[in-house]
Amino acid sequence: MNPILPGAAIGILGGGQLGRMTGFAARTLGYDVHILDPDPKAPGFAVASLAITAPFDDEIAAARLAEHSKVVTLEIEQVSTVTIEAAARFAPTRPGATAVYTVQERGRQKAFLAANGFPLGDFATVDNADDCAAAVQRLGRSIVKATMGGYDGRGQVRVASAEDGRRAFSTIGAQRCVVEQFLDLEVELSVLVARSATGEVKAYPPSRNHHEAGILVWAVTPTGLDPQLEQRARELALGIAEALGIVGLLAVEMFVTRDGRLLVNELAPRPHNTYHHSERAVATSQFEQLVRAVCGLPLGDTSIVRPAAIHNVLGDCWEGRTPDPAAALTVPRARVHLYGKASARPGRKMGHLSGCGDTPEEALHVVQESFRRFNGLP
Numbered sequence: 170m171n172p173i174l175p176g177a178a179i180g181i182l183g184g185g186q187l188g189r190m191t192g193f194a195a196r197t198l199g200y201d202v203h204i205l206d207p208d209p210k211a212p213g214f215a216v217a218s219l220a221i222t223a224p225f226d227d228e229i230a231a232a233r234l235a236e237h238s239k240v241v242t243l244e245i246e247q248v249s250t251v252t253i254e255a256a257a258r259f260a261p262t263r264p265g266a267t268a269v270y271t272v273q274e275r276g277r278q279k280a281f282l283a284a285n286g287f288p289l290g291d292f293a294t295v296d297n298a299d300d301c302a303a304a305v306q307r308l309g310r311s312i313v314k315a316t317m318g319g320y321d322g323r324g325q326v327r328v329a330s331a332e333d334g335r336r337a338f339s340t341i342g343a344q345r346c347v348v349e350q351f352l353d354l355e356v357e358l359s360v361l362v363a364r365s366a367t368g369e370v371k372a373y374p375p376s377r378n379h380h381e382a383g384i385l386v387w388a389v390t391p392t393g394l395d396p397q398l399e400q401r402a403r404e405l406a407l408g409i410a411e412a413l414g415i416v417g418l419l420a421v422e423m424f425v426t427r428d429g430r431l432l433v434n435e436l437a438p439r440p441h442n443t444y445h446h447s448e449r450a451v452a453t454s455q456f457e458q459l460v461r462a463v464c465g466l467p468l469g470d471t472s473i474v475r476p477a478a479i480h481n482v483l484g485d486c487w488e489g490r491t492p493d494p495a496a497a498l499t500v501p502r503a504r505v506h507l508y509g510k511a512s513a514r515p516g517r518k519m520g521h522l523s524g525c526g527d528t529p530e531e532a533l534h535v536v537q538e539s540f541r542r543f544n545g546l547p
């Protein structure tokens with residue numbers, strides 16, 4: 170297979186922060202960047218020489234993106250497979266429509282994982298309020314999650330009784346939901362796998378992730394956890410990437426429960442918030458790796474050069490005050506990454522802070538201290 174070499178254009182479905190940062194990496198390698206996004210103010214358009222404003226189900230617009238590109242990738246899985254197939258008539262789409270189809274609906278994704286023997290917590294997929302109530306009755310304390318369209322904890326309700334479950338189904342207002350037993354978590358991990366158009370595969374060292382109210386707060390690598398557990402996590406992620414036949418990136422979010430089980434939470438066929446530290450920790454960032462993978466270039470090294478961490482910056486930081494990015498930069502080894510989003514809403518991901526250190530604890534301290542100063546605290 171001949172690689173797609175620098176000078177060519179890469180098309181990206183989605184111009185949020187992930188598309189934007191992929192675009193930066195593509196530009197560094199010498200590629201041109203084309204982006205399609207429904208939002209005329211999409212952050213990714215800043216790096217695109219061709220910016221197409223169109224909804225993700227606009228087949229004609231997706232075909233136009235592909236006509237002008239040598240390869241098409243994506244930063245969001247909520248793109249209809251019809252759109253991906255429309256693009257695929259003009260340029261290879263990596264990942265392909267089948268892998269995205271499997272991942273994009275939570276119920277379908279879980280069915281795929283279960284059918285292939287990958288470990289999951291107890292769950293049920295339901296399509297009406299009665300079945301939702303019955304599932305909560307069986308599973309006990311649970312989380313009801315919409316199968317489509319949810320992210321950052323949206324479209325999810327925590328429930329304790331059958332009656333809660335019935336109510337949650339109508340509050341969420343989705344056609345299908347999964348009901349997941351609420352797990353007692355020891356720690357959350359993720360593993361990012363890159364699989365190239367040539368078949369070459371590499372897993373990153375796991376990331377340790379801290380969420381609050383369903384939203385990622387910080388992530389750090391290396392995890393400092395038992396090397397055997399880390400090895401199992403990497404093998405699990407590699408196995409899922411192979412079973413999906415993904416080309417590009419696959420992030421596998423995992424739970425380690427207090428009773429010692431390693432379970433899959435969910436999959437993402439694209440760059441992932443928990444690997445933003447790969448820009449500091451690893452020789453090859455996830456964004457560069459995605460470009461290499463979809464262009465059929467040799468994959469880059471994924472071993473850790475130095476411990477690194479990130480802390481998310483949410484729209485909440487703008488509530489009733491103006492944050493201070495200059496103060497955040499006074500912490501040695503801290504960097505500020507802002508996505509150029511015009512309006513800050515609570516819960517919206519506006520940027521992140523990254524840092525490195527001699528140990529993961531030190532790297533985490535750098536971003537936490539930088540975050541304090543970002544918020545104007547002395």
Ligand code: ATP
Nearest residue numbers: 312319320321322323349350351352380383385435
């Ligand atoms: P994102 O897009 O940010 O990854 P999401 O909206 O897809 O989030 P999930 O990954 O399903 O949401 O859940 C977000 C977080 O909520 C998890 O990382 C975990 O902290 C918590 N959580 C989710 N499911 C469970 C569960 N079954 N038991 C315990 N905690 C859970």
Ligand code: MG
Nearest residue numbers: 321422434435
């Ligand atoms: Mg998640």
